Amino acid sequence: MRVTMIGAGYVGLVSGACFADFGHTVTCVDTHEGKIAALKRGEIPIFEPGLDDLVASNVKAERLFFTTSLAEGVADAEAVFIAVGTPSRRGDGHADLSYVHQAARDIASAMTGYTVIVTKSTVPVGTGDEVERIIRETRPDAEFSVVSNPEFLREGAAIIDFKRPDRIVVGTDEERAKEVMTNLYRPLFLNQSPLLFTSRRTAELIKYAANAFLATKITFINEISDLCEKVGGNVQDVARGIGLDNRIGSKFLHAGPGYGGSCFPKDTLALIKTAQDYDAPIRIVETVVSVNDQRKRAMARKVITALGGSVRGKTVGVLGLTFKPNTDDMRDAPSIAIITALQDAGATIRAHDPEGVEQAKMVLSNVDYVDSPYQAADGADALVIVTEWDAFRALDLKRIQSMMAQPVVVDLRNIYRPEEMASLGFRYSSVGRGLADL
Numbered sequence: 001m002r003v004t005m006i007g008a009g010y011v012g013l014v015s016g017a018c019f020a021d022f023g024h025t026v027t028c029v030d031t032h033e034g035k036i037a038a039l040k041r042g043e044i045p046i047f048e049p050g051l052d053d054l055v056a057s058n059v060k061a062e063r064l065f066f067t068t069s070l071a072e073g074v075a076d077a078e079a080v081f082i083a084v085g086t087p088s089r090r091g092d093g094h095a096d097l098s099y100v101h102q103a104a105r106d107i108a109s110a111m112t113g114y115t116v117i118v119t120k121s122t123v124p125v126g127t128g129d130e131v132e133r134i135i136r137e138t139r140p141d142a143e144f145s146v147v148s149n150p151e152f153l154r155e156g157a158a159i160i161d162f163k164r165p166d167r168i169v170v171g172t173d174e175e176r177a178k179e180v181m182t183n184l185y186r187p188l189f190l191n192q193s194p195l196l197f198t199s200r201r202t203a204e205l206i207k208y209a210a211n212a213f214l215a216t217k218i219t220f221i222n223e224i225s226d227l228c229e230k231v232g233g234n235v236q237d238v239a240r241g242i243g244l245d246n247r248i249g250s251k252f253l254h255a256g257p258g259y260g261g262s263c264f265p266k267d268t269l270a271l272i273k274t275a276q277d278y279d280a281p282i283r284i285v286e287t288v289v290s291v292n293d294q295r296k297r298a299m300a301r302k303v304i305t306a307l308g309g310s311v312r313g314k315t316v317g318v319l320g321l322t323f324k325p326n327t328d329d330m331r332d333a334p335s336i337a338i339i340t341a342l343q344d345a346g347a348t349i350r351a352h353d354p355e356g357v358e359q360a361k362m363v364l365s366n367v368d369y370v371d372s373p374y375q376a377a378d379g380a381d382a383l384v385i386v387t388e389w390d391a392f393r394a395l396d397l398k399r400i401q402s403m404m405a406q407p408v409v410v411d412l413r414n415i416y417r418p419e420e421m422a423s424l425g426f427r428y429s430s431v432g433r434g435l436a437d438l
């Protein structure tokens, strides 16, 4: 099949490369000339494990193409995916749909023959109706269907998530569009991934409901972890104890510094706004957002407490800046709020991240970025684990202990064992594991 992706960002690029790998002919379109030129040279603008090889092999096989010309990309395509950004609109938290609407107008002028237009970007309920209206207005004669096909991939595991999804959600009532979508995803049925057909509005809502539910699950275990610290419980055992109940499930029960990233913060806000607009407020999600915001500042206070109540004039080493491991993405990373609060309290920050430093430099100033975890620890009064990169799990902790001005470790991802840290002579604090351990 001939497929076009509008937007060569995270979702567009991963989806485009994976569809090409299924054997379809895919053209990725982006208005950003520098990005397209780089992709043509084989340079991938984001860090995602396996994506460079996947792009290279499909470019070589002449199944994956890049262009800045939307008209060229869309003509003759059987399916055109809209995978442009939907950032939070400044001021009100609603999703900004201007890129989606522009894409709809551009596609309308360029398409030839029956075309299925698919929204892959996370868009509020009713956006499909609006995209359909815009296209009909621009091209009253055109034959097309507008389908919602939300994407659930996680950064850092995007290719696996795309190729082995828990489910594929397709929102349309039109048989012709269902057939096109079924053919597109056919290779996945061999892996037994369920294809769920729903109405378009329902599909749009499923994406928001899924992300809001996961954000709620994380926030729930985070609050339980606070209680564990007060009553002397262990949150990892609580998570295991409740997670073995199939109705709850064991995933997304890792307590930490609060969720971040490009999806949860933006999508929870957008869902809240939509629900308020329709006079059906989702109060549980409103609470989740506010609890998660407060949590990041609470994590800074945890560091201050670990250093005896003040960080003024002290050096804090930070390990991990990205919102999670295996990405260079700093969007809404908890590290931003934590580091800013520590700086406001008078600390000097020395930070290391395996992939995120370039992005971090754009959002965090006055930070001394260093090349290794050991440099971050050298002479520091405290070492804070903010993101659980695998590389931090196997550090020479004895060496770290001997390098620090004070052997204080605040582990916001529970990657070390309290007994081992104590036996190495650290004053160690983590999340939800026993009474305040300092």
Ligand code: UDX
Binding pocket: 151, 152, 153, 154, 155, 156, 211, 214, 218, 251, 252, 253, 254, 255, 256, 257, 258, 259, 260, 261, 262, 263, 264, 323, 324
């Ligand atoms: C998420 C959804 O998982 C994905 O389905 C959707 O399409 C996009 O949003 P992503 O943002 O890439 O994906 O990352 P994810 O692995 O879900 O983590 C999000 C945040 O939650 C991170 O900050 C992570 O550290 C945090 N998290 C996750 C926890 O704190 N605890 C957990 O148990 C799981």
